[in-house]
Amino acid sequence: xxxxIYTIMTLFAxxxxxxxxxxxxxxLDGFWQVKxxxxxxxxxxxxxxxxxxxxxxxxxxLVSYTSPETPTGQSxxxxxxxxxxxxxxxxxTDFRIYLDRNGKQAPLSELEKFGLYELYNTFAVEExxxxxxxxxxxxxxxxxxxx
Numbered sequence: 305x306x307x308x309i310y311t312i313m314t315l316f317a318x319x320x321x322x323x324x325x326x327x328x329x330x331x332l333d334g335f336w337q338v339k340x341x342x343x344x345x346x347x348x349x350x351x352x353x354x355x356x357x358x359x360x361x362x363x364x365x366l367v368s369y370t371s372p373e374t375p376t377g378q379s380x381x382x383x384x385x386x387x388x389x390x391x392x393x394x395x396x397t398d399f400r401i402y403l404d405r406n407g408k409q410a411p412l413s414e415l416e417k418f419g420l421y422e423l424y425n426t427f428a429v430e431e432x433x434x435x436x437x438x439x440x441x442x443x444x445x446x447x448x449x450x451x
Contacts, residue, residue, distance in 0.1 A: 329389050331434050335359045336448040341419040367418045383410040396425045419444040
């Protein structure tokens, strides 16, 4: 019985330490659903219907869009970039089409639906906790919830 308890405790410790190695950005790491995107210049707010997502892990961010017309199991629009999180700021650089063999750059016209207006974006982190994230740039404010 004692050996089983030690085995269970060891496995539990391994799981905890292995998960921590992936969560290097604290509460930021994970899958986020965009609730709204505010255009700061016009004041227009776009309420998202669960079709736009941001995923942060290590030094990569993946942004995804799923159209309501997209059949289940078919590909979505996905773009990937590097990011850094420093001093309440997030810097996203060099967006590319995800899984493109040639590493083609993402078209700016496609990134706009994510609240991204440049290939290199800088956001102030207005709020970050386990369940909500608010990013703000000169042009946009993006409100997200942990998925």
